[in-house]
Amino acid sequence: MKKVVLAFLALLLLSYGAKAHADEIVFGAALSLTGKLAKEGNLVKSGYELWKEMVNKKGGIKIGNKKYKVNIKYYDDESDPNRGAKLVEKLITEDKIKLILGPYGSESVFATSAITEKYGALMVQGGAAADKLYTRGFKNLFGIYTVATEYMDDILEMLRNKSPKPATVAIIYSNDLFSAQVAQGAKKSAEKYGYNVVLYKDYPKGTQDLSTVIVEIKGKNPDIILGCGHFQDTIVIVKQSKDYKVNPKALAFSVGPALPDFVDSLKSDAENVLGAAQWTTTLKYKDPVFGSNTEFVKAYKAKYKEDPAYHAAGGAAAGVIFQRAIEKAGTKDDIAKIRTALSNYSEETLYGKIKFDQTGKVVGKGMAVIQIQNRSQRTVYPEAVAESKAVYPKPAWK
């Protein structure tokens, strides 16, 4: 017992904070580097790292006439939001960091932003899209993802003007916070644009077989199928739609087609599938740090030997926006001033034209619509940035 008490105290003493150098600005991030969100967490981290590298190569963040190097302190939340909250607490109280780069995933941002809010620290996040994040009256959270309820709006808007004009929509969604909100928004958008929603159905998160749902959809024969779920569900839906010869005029997903693995997994079956994308590699935006989105993609490819996914771009963009706000505020310590700079922020970045409303969520950015054509993701909407024309109606499965 005595030994336990001693060992326990010794463990407590083992904790100590990292010391910041005078000429650097330290950001903190508690990301999912292991566990079920490890992939996305690591992508976001790659984005942060690339941004850090780029800024430091250019001398650092400029405040007045002095340039400060960027340093980022990372922790792993093991894909557990509660652990993430604990670690952000550690970043703020132990490491004395008040500039927090967000984690990936709505649950994690939800839990960790409550901590930053309590301590008056700032969080800029490029990793979560739930509407719920912005209905809590928080002042210190800024997010650059278009929110879940607007995810499918652009796809439905695009399809409305195609001929033969689609009239019916089937919406299926995974029963989790993000997907359910995407589906709610999709249903609202569909009704707004005058579609007839013939099927609106949820399925358990992480399900491995959807044959019954697919057969039901086949019975309704809708013009558009909207899948609001996660990568694995998307794969199952595509495979089983082909298995059971379900041939809608358009097959669209909230998550999946925008990820590079999508084509790898489905090969030619991925052709002509539509997807909503927060961001794509081909968008022609300018960027204050990287120069342009194209330059960002080039730099990313040079460093990581692969195309960036939107998670990585979101991470880099969050860094860029944080940096620009600090530069505009002209201080690295006065949180209130930086917050004001973020509230008034309006600039074109690699992620699009970023502007926040008073709840801290990005407004007017919209979603790009992509389609798999010849095994690569092509931006097909909005027309101003489109690389090619959308294939519609989708040819029947071979």
Place this chain on the structure above:
Amino acid sequence: MIILQILVNGFLLGGFYTLIGVGFTLVWGVTNIINLAHGAIALLGAYITYFIFQYWHLDPFVTLPVSFLSMFLFGYVLQRYLMNLVVKAQIFMLLILTFGLEIFLVNFMTTFFSADFKSVTPDYAGSSLVLGDIVIPYIRLGVFAICVIVTLLMSFFLDRTWTGKAIKATSLDIEAAMMSGINPAKIYALTFAFGSGLAGLSGSLLSLTQAFSPNIAGGLTLRAFIVSILGGLGRIEGAFLGGLVLGVVETMSSYVIGESYKNAIAFGLMVLMLIIKPSGLLGRKYYAEVKH
């Protein structure tokens, strides 16, 4: 007509469930180990098929023996040099041990193969046999056929070969088996090897019909649980029946009650089975129950 299609889907799905359950139930029945790492081992098999397909473009069905044999060896070593060391301890020690193994394997796969979802899609994926209004995808039909063949082979092996009989004898009465010259350490290792090999096989087939990542390991193990409980411990035919029942119940309940309830119904069915008839639909007493 839709009902008939859903019934067919249920049987095809059940074929896969059988395969995931058959190795699990064998190990449980004979060695009394609930192998919580079963799903993780299945995924190792899935990765073998995936990598061979990705780099050498070999047909996934051709890779089945590779994944069976590698997991067979892996299972043998695991039982012989790890599990056998503490096999006589309290049963839930072994339960936790296999869980430690599961955590290790899942994280190993996440570290080295990444947490990305993978899937194997050969050119013929999606082609189907059409009989009137009923559609039967060839791949699922292939999976079903393999499952039937494997089930038959396994029961033939257990009933007709010396090793198979030794396994059965050990499962029924370990002391008597030892007296007749059977080395239980080897038999246990062999049984676990078969269980793992079958898991690997089912993983390879899984890679064809859905996307997988290390994180679905637990879900696969749970399905194997349900199949074993429904069918009755240690019985190959039991796993077959259990798999089909689970497949049909899942698809039917998903149609009649709602897709989102299908997991609740599958687990509820298992709990109900445990309450009403823990020995399963085809149950009989095995070593596992006699001793504990």
Place this chain on the structure above:
Amino acid sequence: MLIKKLFLFLIFLLILVFLPFVISGYWLRVLTQTFLFAAIATGSNIIIGYTGYPAFGNIAFFGVGAYVTGVLMTKYEMGFLATLPFSALAGIILASILGIPILRLKGHYFAIATVGIMETIRELVDNMTELTGGGLGLTLPIMQGEPEFIYKYFYFAMLICLVFALLISFVVSKIKLGYALKAIRVDEDAASVMGINTPLYKTAAWAVSAAIVGVCGGIYAYWLSYIDPHTVFVGTYSVKMFAMILLGGGTTVIGPMLGAFILELISEVVWSKFIAIHGMVLGLLIIFIILFLPKGLFETFKGGFSFKKLFSNLRENKL
């Protein structure tokens, strides 16, 4: 001997009571989490360690407790503390109803039945969207006040919960129930023959255990302020809890708590240094515990450390 132990425990407790005034928010949170696990492990140990029934899915009651508190606070606008008795009650009722049929099962069958129950309840909660928010989760009212105050509040709430759990566990071990449970653990048939009403005692043990775990869930829900089915019906907590009980020793009152402290603090301090591979390290650690320390750290090394003791389990249980 007991006096000395009690004295040491009181000193330990006293340190814990004063710690929040010297340590930072982060460590407060770590300790709060540790108390949570310690309380869950202590509560679950009544059925697992005392009675010898491996309730692998005992976290089901944690989830139920969390949702009872969550639903009562949001839909019926009850105060937080007022909901906790209901969380406990929900655990008791559920364990009593399920206990009769489920506790007839032994060993693996029981373990699996509890897992099945956990999964079934989670799926049902997931589908009761009207009441529980389903997959959308449930947002509890956020506690008002300074962050410092809120952290201390939950720290002490969890600490009190842990002390209660220990007290209940201690009392159970000293009354007739405790002796009956021990008899059941050693040989249930014999206990039955001796006239012990085994179904009654087993169910009572499970209900007590469920009540404690349920209250833990209730506090956790309010602490986290957002719950969804997958964050409170979480299988990995079951495993952690089991590893803690094993490490600390399941036949004692304080064993599970010590196991919780060791595992949680090790994970906090050591594993944060092995970010990429700590999952593998956790797996190996569990395998290590089972191979070498199945009776728990303290029981195995009673009277000093030796390698011989480390390998005794392998000698005894090898095939």
